Amino acid sequence: MKLKNLLLLPLLCSLSFGGGAELYLKYCSSCHGEDRLGGHAPPLFPPFFNIPEERLYRIIREGAVGMPSFKELKEEEVKQIVEFIKSPVEKEKLRWDEERIKGSVERVYTKKVEVKNLKDYTLVVERGKNLVWVMEGERLLDKFAFSSMHGGIKFSKEGVAYIPSRDGWIGRYDPTKGELKRVRACIYLRNIAFYGGLLVASCWVPSRLVVFDSQLNYVKSFELHGRINAVYELYIRDGFIFTFKDKPLVGFLNYKDLKLTYENLGVALEDFIIDPLEEYLIGSTRSGLEIYSLNDLRLVKELKALDIPHLASAYFWYSKGDFYFATPLLNKPVLSVWKAYSWEHVKDIPLDGNGFLARSSYGTPYVWVDMSTDSMLLLDKRSLEVKKFIPAPGKRVTHAEFTGDGRIAYVSVYEKEGALMLYDGVSLKKLGEFPANLPAGKYNFVNKSRYFEGAQLGYQVFxxxxxxxxxxxxxxxxxxxxxxxxxxxxxxxxxxxxxxxxxxxxxxxxxxxxxxxxxxxxxxxxxxxxxxxxxxxxxx
The missing domain is CATH 1.10.760.10 (Cytochrome c-like domain)
Structure with missing residues (x-):
């Protein structure tokens, strides 16, 4: 009798939500996970998912950054999906404790490769085949399997790469040993940070920080009572910093004694970053930017913006005696340019489509901005003039990355029959092309280390x-x-x-x-x- 009742549960669940479960599986599960715990896209259950119904209907109908529209759905079908994703998830599904973390460890052996120049060492994500490529300049050295990569790869100074995935897995890839060690930190992960031989994972499900040593051995967990934005290295505080989307707090985790402390900002932030010189915390709200001094967390300035700045994609540079940064806005096709440290708005530049990433390097004269189209906007760092660059007419291009010196630019043609395109970072001359199935993020050893962010500004001052x-x-x-x-x-x-x-x-x-x-x-x-x-x- 109990088994029979158990088998009836999926049907009863489906009926109770008016078919919302089936509609969710058909339209949403490939990105958000069959169990709503997240996949390529965030979890869809309360309290991690808390969007007003009116806005939720609009997102499903019209889409959002990184999400397609579902205009073909009837009004009643949208309503059923909304009712389903607003229902709670069983607590047991959300449990992921120390025992499960330690029991998840696995090792995979890959080809041993020699990276001669770490400054040219770049990892490329081929999302369509769940592969990570190992590049050195123009050479493809190897490929290995790793799925759902998200949140930014981190590197040790020895060239070991730490690779996070949406579903909580973290990989430790050592190219010289040909070894990939994996451990599952949580069920749904936001990002990772690496400092002083410690790796910290910020997790949404369950809500916590998980600390590992450089070999990915479990060290400690900290339960969090809120939805974390991200965790970053903070060299001036000898540790890590994080904020919340739903609490007006900033957290500091000390590297030496793993002491966790909080200070009150007075407002919850949509997102945040730390400037390259580690003087300010820059937070985004629905009305613009808030700038806080890292010395005392004093609010220095409030800046109004046309929409929410996508700070995780912001790029800083120096030109003609001033520091600048540029960031796309999340819900408008606009690139917003600001003066850093004096915190003045400079200009808003219209984009052909919703921009997502602004990327550059000290060796290229341009900030490269994708626009969800077949072209990239190139912003000249000195003149602030713009021009368009079209790598593959009629195909979507995204996510520029560079070798450590900016000599080579990598651009993704994000199609199933796409490609990784290589260009000279100054002349824009095409250098090569590698066929790829949905090539996505690219992560260079120099450009993805906070240690070098201030140094890149310093080169431009020099x-x-x-x-x-x-x-x-x-x-x-x-x-x-x-x-x-x-x-x-x-x-x-x-x-x-x-x-x-x-x-x-x-x-x-x-x-x-x-x-x-x-x-x-x-x-x-x-x-x-x-x-x-x-x-x-x-x-x-």
Whole structure:
């Protein structure tokens, strides 16, 4: 009798929601998961899914960024789907504890590959075949299986890659050993961060932070009472930072003692990022941007925007004495450009379609913005003028990424019979093409490390302020920057930049040949980050 009742449950569930279960399975489950716990797209059950019905109807009918429209559905069918996804999910389905985490570990062995230059080391996601490609510059070294990749790949300084998936799996890929270790941190994952040998996963289902060591051995979990936006590395606080979508809190996790603390922002954020110099927390709300000082979390400025900025895709750069950042808006075909650190709105640039990612590198003169069309918008970093670039007429292109020096640009032709296209990052000359089935994200060792974000800004400061007399690795009129930072104390280098008339004797010179360079605090900070990356050989 009990077995019979159990077999009737799916039918009863379907009837109780007026056919919503069947409609959900037909139209929604391929992205949101058959159990509504999330897949390529977020979970669809309360409290993680909490959208007013009027807006929900509109999203189903008209679509949204990353989601197709379902205009063919009748009004009653939309209503049935809405009723179904607003119903609760059994609590047992949401349980994922330490025992299950430790019991999920598995290893897969792949081809051993030698990456000669980590700056050219890039992983490419081929979503249509659930594969990750290993690229070095223009060379394809290997492919291995990994499904539902989401949230951004992280790298150790040794080149080990940590790969997250929507459904909670995290992979540790070591190309030199040809090993992929996997562990399931949770049921639905937002993103990961890696700092000081610790990896932290932010999870929606169940709501928590999960900490692993660099070998993906379980360390600790922290239950969260809210829906986390993301977790990021925060070097100035020696650990990690995160915020919530539904609580006005910012959390800090210390790397050394794993102490978790909270501070109140006063408002919940839709999304947030940390600037490359780690001075500000930049949060988005439905009305625009809120800028907080990381020193004391004081609100510095509120900026109005046409819609919610997609901060996870924002790109920062330096030009003509100012720092800038640009980000697409989530629900409008607009690229919004701002001055960073002075926090002034510069301009809004219309796009041909909803933009999702703004990407660049210090070695290319453009910010590359996809528009859900066959063209990319290229924003000139110096003039702020724009032009269109069409890699594959009539086919959707998305997600530009670059080698660490910006020499090569990778662009996805996001079609089932698509391709990974390679271009010169400056001249836009085509360098190569690899057939691919729905090629999606691309993640370069340099460009996807927060450690190098400030250094990339510093390179741009160097080119405008120092390049006339100094080169990066070779002597010119003055010594190379690499030699200077490798052979002199950092404090002395800073003193020489700011006050050369009074420091030349300390450097052993009989007279001063260096002019005083007027640098703002941010310019000096960025320049020193670049010199530190030069010192360690990470940048040229």
């Amino acid at each position: 080119m405008e302020k120092c390049w006339g007399c100094h080169h990066t690795t070779e002597n010119a009129f003055g010594p190379s920057l690499r030699w200077s930072i490798q052979n002199r104390e950092k404090a002395l280098v800073i003193a020489q930049i700011l006050n050369p008339e009074n420091t030349y004797r300390l450097l052993g010179y009989s007279r001063n040949a260096m002019p005083r360079i007027e640098l703002k605090e941010g310019e000096l900070k960025a320049l020193m980050k670049f010199m530190e990356a030069l010192k360690d050989g990470w940048m040229d």
